[in-house]
Amino acid sequence: MTEPFDALHLLSKTSHAAHCRRCLTGLPAVSTDLDASRLVIAFYCISSLDLLGRLYDKISDAEREAWREWIWDQYTLGGVHGSGFRPSPYMKVENPSEHSVQYDASHMIMTYAAIITLAVLRDDFERLDRPSLIQSLQSCQREDGSFSTTPGGGETDLRTLYCAFAISTMLDDWSGINVPRAVDFIAKCRSYEGGYGQAPFCEAQGGTTYIAIAALHLIPERLRNGAEVVTPAERAQTIRWLVQNQEPSGGFRGRTGKEADACYCFWCSAALQILGARELVNVPALLQFISDCQFRFGGIAKSPGGPADPYHTYLALAAVSMYPPDNGEVEARIGSWKLPRLDPLLNTSEETSDWARKYVRARVE
Amino acid sequence: MSQNTGEQILLFSDKREWADVVPLEQYEGDPVAPIFYSETYKDATDYFRGIVKAGEKSQRVLELTESIIRQNPAHYTAWQYRYETLLAINGPLDTELLLMDELAIKYLKTYQVWHHRKLLVTLSGKPKPELDFITVALSGDDQKNYHTWSYRQWLLSYFNNEEDLWSGELDFVEKMLTKDVRNNSAWHHRFFVVWASGVRSGEQDRERVLRRESIYVKQNISLAPNNPAAWNYLRGMLDHVKVPYSAVSDFVKLYTVPFDPSRPDLVDLENPPPSQEAQLPCVQAVEFLADVYEREGGKENIEKAVELLKKLATEYEKIRKK
Ligand SMILES: [Zn+2]
Numbered sequence: 001m002t003e004p005f006d007a008l009h010l011l012s013k014t015s016h017a018a019h020c021r022r023c024l025t026g027l028p029a030v031s032t033d034l035d036a037s038r039l040v041i042a043f044y045c046i047s048s049l050d051l052l053g054r055l056y057d058k059i060s061d062a063e064r065e066a067w068r069e070w071i072w073d074q075y076t077l078g079g080v081h082g083s084g085f086r087p088s089p090y091m092k093v094e095n096p097s098e099h100s101v102q103y104d105a106s107h108m109i110m111t112y113a114a115i116i117t118l119a120v121l122r123d124d125f126e127r128l129d130r131p132s133l134i135q136s137l138q139s140c141q142r143e144d145g146s147f148s149t150t151p152g153g154g155e156t157d158l159r160t161l162y163c164a165f166a167i168s169t170m171l172d173d174w175s176g177i178n179v180p181r182a183v184d185f186i187a188k189c190r191s192y193e194g195g196y197g198q199a200p201f202c203e204a205q206g207g208t209t210y211i212a213i214a215a216l217h218l219i220p221e222r223l224r225n226g227a228e229v230v231t232p233a234e235r236a237q238t239i240r241w242l243v244q245n246q247e248p249s250g251g252f253r254g255r256t257g258k259e260a261d262a263c264y265c266f267w268c269s270a271a272l273q274i275l276g277a278r279e280l281v282n283v284p285a286l287l288q289f290i291s292d293c294q295f296r297f298g299g300i301a302k303s304p305g306g307p308a309d310p311y312h313t314y315l316a317l318a319a320v321s322m323y324p325p326d327n328g329e330v331e332a333r334i335g336s337w338k339l340p341r342l343d344p345l346l347n348t349s350e351e352t353s354d355w356a357r358k359y360v361r362a363r364v365e
Numbered sequence: 366m367s368q369n370t371g372e373q374i375l376l377f378s379d380k381r382e383w384a385d386v387v388p389l390e391q392y393e394g395d396p397v398a399p400i401f402y403s404e405t406y407k408d409a410t411d412y413f414r415g416i417v418k419a420g421e422k423s424q425r426v427l428e429l430t431e432s433i434i435r436q437n438p439a440h441y442t443a444w445q446y447r448y449e450t451l452l453a454i455n456g457p458l459d460t461e462l463l464l465m466d467e468l469a470i471k472y473l474k475t476y477q478v479w480h481h482r483k484l485l486v487t488l489s490g491k492p493k494p495e496l497d498f499i500t501v502a503l504s505g506d507d508q509k510n511y512h513t514w515s516y517r518q519w520l521l522s523y524f525n526n527e528e529d530l531w532s533g534e535l536d537f538v539e540k541m542l543t544k545d546v547r548n549n550s551a552w553h554h555r556f557f558v559v560w561a562s563g564v565r566s567g568e569q570d571r572e573r574v575l576r577r578e579s580i581y582v583k584q585n586i587s588l589a590p591n592n593p594a595a596w597n598y599l600r601g602m603l604d605h606v607k608v609p610y611s612a613v614s615d616f617v618k619l620y621t622v623p624f625d626p627s628r629p630d631l632v633d634l635e636n637p638p639p640s641q642e643a644q645l646p647c648v649q650a651v652e653f654l655a656d657v658y659e660r661e662g663g664k665e666n667i668e669k670a671v672e673l674l675k676k677l678a679t680e681y682e683k684i685r686k687k
Binding site: 041103 | 392396592
């Protein structure tokens, strides 16, 4: 009989760390479509280094300091709709006019990514204007309970809602959100399959299902009015759908009938973890799939044989953090798959999550 | 503007008509994850920052933003500014939609393309041609494109017109499923049309609708039993109308055992059998039957359910080994 982890390769931490550092140094012109989301790339790369335990390895204090400063450079202090972080300086000019400032606004998803990344870098958040951040959450929530990416406009879907919830959690202040309305919106995104779609009536999808489940579980007890965030029947149905998404290859797919993909290995398995159903994940198969997605020259790809990118690299590592091999005897090959534990709700290492909850927290005046 | 033909592209800084605009560089100190922009992208965005700073919204902004979008379809500020410019100059919506037809197919996976379309159609108030466009978009290589399907669902629910919009949906979804019976996006859309969106005109007799859907999904299962999309539809439908799963156990059982050649070949619409080529037992059927027993409860049923789940694990392991 073969042992469950026999075919598992070494998790090549060094080459994955090198991939992330390369991306932080610069991206080729073919990545121009990331121009309006560079902060998220920083989030994936720096968070990967955190999980790989390589953040303090051959990276100087000055370098980490420069990363922090760059993120703070994206802070839009003093906006009329409150402040947050912009995706990158792609709309920033040296002497802005009133018009320029209007189009150089903060973005909810970037704000979440910036705060988590600053926590990874152990920032003290002295510069964070909390009332203004709360105001920006308020100005992004719409009538139907959803959130737009930028104050007063832009796209709305479940991703933005999750970011607003995560920010409120770190602030330990939910006054920026109308929670019942937001919960109504999440409920409208639920589909007959048991997963959630990105907007009402949309097909169930792994990423948005994670986001819905995580958001619901972030709501503090005192705001739940004694109600369960998901009923037992809903929970069972969601778990069934998530489990069905684990392919025989071990990877998870994002939708019924689609192919397995390393990012869904996180989205689906993290939702199962939050729902208290981690024992239903086939861990050896999951790790085998991720192992096969490792790119020869560093980083992790969407599927075996593909090119690596920071998004799939981070999410695959985050899945590994939650589902390490359970073998007792630790030989180096299997031991390489043990990473720091992850907080599945905020999607960062437990240590970073503790830091964020402590230092981002709205100060009592 | 063509980016891919290799011909020389004229920069905005070379164009006389743009000489009055002051191009502005992106203002950034020590960068993190900088992108090594192409010359044409840097040129176009320099002019864009200049235009935005001045607050200009004119015809030529459409040319500029189109150039940026073609180089970076995820540049949401260029999209936003383009939309605001169209409003400000009262630009022709039909020309814009024509351009969007091209860009939507080209950048099918970009959120902004669809968001912009949504804004345009909200303005024009003409959703019908959009359905035809989506039908074309979904007939290409990507029949499961999430944005495209979401856009269709949004159009139907937002404009909510029985005659013009909803009336053709069942035919449309049937065609999509005929092309690929495993397309879960199409099954999902069917569920949306028949159940989740409310009661459509001509569908008031819910008993009849349930019978029709039940026959439809069972027939499709009999043609391709190992199809989770169809099984999920069957489950979702029964949940929705609150009919217990046991109502279909006679049908389901046919798929939980190896093919029975001695079974008389009768046409039974309620319980269409698997074909001789079907791979049996079918994992989804075994799981379904286990759920039937579990829900009925009682010691004996629970034992049966556990037995089936064990069988499921073995079947699953067999597939994995392949
Ligand atoms: Zn992916």
